Amino acid sequence: MDRCPGSRGGGTVKAEVWQEIDRRAEELWDLALRIHAHPELGFEEHKAAAWLTETLSQGGFQVERGAGGLATAFRAAHPAQNPGPRIAILAEYDALPELGHACGHNLIATIAVGAALGLAPFKEKLPGTLLVLGTPAEEGGGGKIKLIQAGVFRDVDAALMVHPADQTVVDRGSLAITEVKIEFHGKAAHASSEPEKGINALDAVIQTFVALNALRQHIKSEARIHGIITHGGVKPNIVPEHAAALFYVRAPENAYRDELVEKLRRCAEGAALATGARLTFTKVGHEYKAMRPNKAMAGVFAKYLTELGFPPETPKGGTGSTDMGDVSWEVPAIHAYIRIGPGEIPGHSREFAEAAKSPGAKRALIAAAKAVAATCLELWTDPELFRRVKEEFRQGTGS
Numbered sequence: 250m251d252r253c254p255g256s257r258g259g260g261t262v263k264a265e266v267w268q269e270i271d272r273r274a275e276e277l278w279d280l281a282l283r284i285h286a287h288p289e290l291g292f293e294e295h296k297a298a299a300w301l302t303e304t305l306s307q308g309g310f311q312v313e314r315g316a317g318g319l320a321t322a323f324r325a326a327h328p329a330q331n332p333g334p335r336i337a338i339l340a341e342y343d344a345l346p347e348l349g350h351a352c353g354h355n356l357i358a359t360i361a362v363g364a365a366l367g368l369a370p371f372k373e374k375l376p377g378t379l380l381v382l383g384t385p386a387e388e389g390g391g392g393k394i395k396l397i398q399a400g401v402f403r404d405v406d407a408a409l410m411v412h413p414a415d416q417t418v419v420d421r422g423s424l425a426i427t428e429v430k431i432e433f434h435g436k437a438a439h440a441s442s443e444p445e446k447g448i449n450a451l452d453a454v455i456q457t458f459v460a461l462n463a464l465r466q467h468i469k470s471e472a473r474i475h476g477i478i479t480h481g482g483v484k485p486n487i488v489p490e491h492a493a494a495l496f497y498v499r500a501p502e503n504a505y506r507d508e509l510v511e512k513l514r515r516c517a518e519g520a521a522l523a524t525g526a527r528l529t530f531t532k533v534g535h536e537y538k539a540m541r542p543n544k545a546m547a548g549v550f551a552k553y554l555t556e557l558g559f560p561p562e563t564p565k566g567g568t569g570s571t572d573m574g575d576v577s578w579e580v581p582a583i584h585a586y587i588r589i590g591p592g593e594i595p596g597h598s599r600e601f602a603e604a605a606k607s608p609g610a611k612r613a614l615i616a617a618a619k620a621v622a623a624t625c626l627e628l629w630t631d632p633e634l635f636r637r638v639k640e641e642f643r644q645g646t647g648s
Contacts, residue, residue: 270367284355288344291386297342317399323383333376353413363618414586420547423540424499425506426570447488456520
C-alpha cells in the first residue's frame with residue numbers, strides 16, 4: 250500500500266494524504282467547533298449540513314443535498330471514480346436535547362470530512378470511488394435506515410465511521426434496539442371523595458415498572474430495558490385516566506431484542522389486567538439492528554491508529570445502539586471509537602460535551618481522519634484485503 254498508484258517523488262501517498270490533513274487541521278477544528286456551538290436535533294441539522302457540504306464542495310466533491318429525500322442528508326462524491334471498491338465515509342452531526350453535542354457528533358462529521366479532503370488531491374490516480382454520506386438523526390431518528398430504504402447505500406461496497414469516546418476500540422459491536430411506547434387508559438374520578446369510581450392509569454404504569462424490575466434478573470447480562478414515565482396524570486385530586494411511558498429495549502442480537510419486547514409486552518398486559526386499565530403497546534421511533542463490525546477492515550484501521558498514537562484498548566463497560574448497525578447488514582462496515590480525553594467521561598453527559606471541544610478532541614479528530622484515509626487507501630490498493638472484507642461479510646449474513 251505504501252507505493253500504491255499516485256505516489257509522487259518517491260514518497261508515499263499515505264504520507265502525502267496525512268500531510269494534507271495536517272495542513273487542513275485548523276480548518277477542520279474550526280468546523281468542529283462551529284457545529285459544537287450550534288447544536289441541532291435530528292432532521293433539523295440545517296446549519297451543520299450546510300457547513301459540511303460547503304466545505305466538501307470547495308474541496309472538489311460533487312454534492313447532492315437532500316439525499317434520499319431527507320432535507321439534512323447529503324451525498325458527496327469525488328469526481329474521479331475509477332474501477333475498484335466504492336467506499337463511503339459516514340458523517341453524523343445531530344445533537345442531544347438540552348445537552349448539545351454530548352455524544353460528540355461534531356467530531357464524527359469533521360473526521361469524515363477531514364479524511365475525504367486529505368484523499369481528494371490524490372484520488373484521480375487511485376482506484377475506486379470515494380463518497381461522504383451525511384446521515385442525520387442517529388440519536389433516535391434512524392437517518393441511515395431511511396437512506397438505506399431510499400437506495401443511497403446501493404452503490405456502496407464498504408462503509409466506515411469513527412465515534413469519539415473515553416476509550417479507543419475498533420471492532421466493538423452495538424446493541425439492537427426497539428423503542429416502545431406504552432399507554433394506559435383508565436377512568437377519571439375524584440381521587441379523595443370517590444376514588445372507587447376511577448381506574449388509575451398511573452398505577453398500571455407503575456406496575457409495569459415493578460414487573461420489569463423483577464424481570465431484569467432473568468435476562469442476559471448484556472441486554473437492557475430502561476424507560477421513563479412521559480405522562481402520569483394532570484392533578485393529584487384526579488384519578489389519572491391516562492398515563493404513558495417510553496422504553497428502550499436492547500440486546501446484542503436482533504432476535505433476542507425481539508424476544509425481550511414481547512416480555513415487556515407481557516409485563517404491561519399484566520399491569521392492565523391488575524388495574525383494569527386498557528393498554529396500548531406501540532413500537533415507535535427507532536428500531537436499530539445490532540452492529541456487525543467487519544474485523545478484517547477493523548484490523549487495518551487499528552494498525553494505523555496505533556501508528557498515530559491511539560492504540561486500541563481493552564473494551565470496558567457496556568455499549569449503546571446505533572443505526573450504523575443496520576448499515577453493517579447491508580455492506581461491510583466498522584464503527585470505531587477513539588479516545589478524546591484522559592480518564593472516564595460518560596457519554597451523553599455535560600462533561601462529554603465539554604470534552605468534545607477540548608484539545609484532546611482535536612488530536613483525536615486529526616488522528617482518526619488520518620486512520621480513515623489510510624484504511625481507504627489500503628482497501629483500494631490491496632485486492633486480497635478487500636476480498637477478505639467481502640468474504641467475512643458474506644459469511645456473516647449468510648448471503
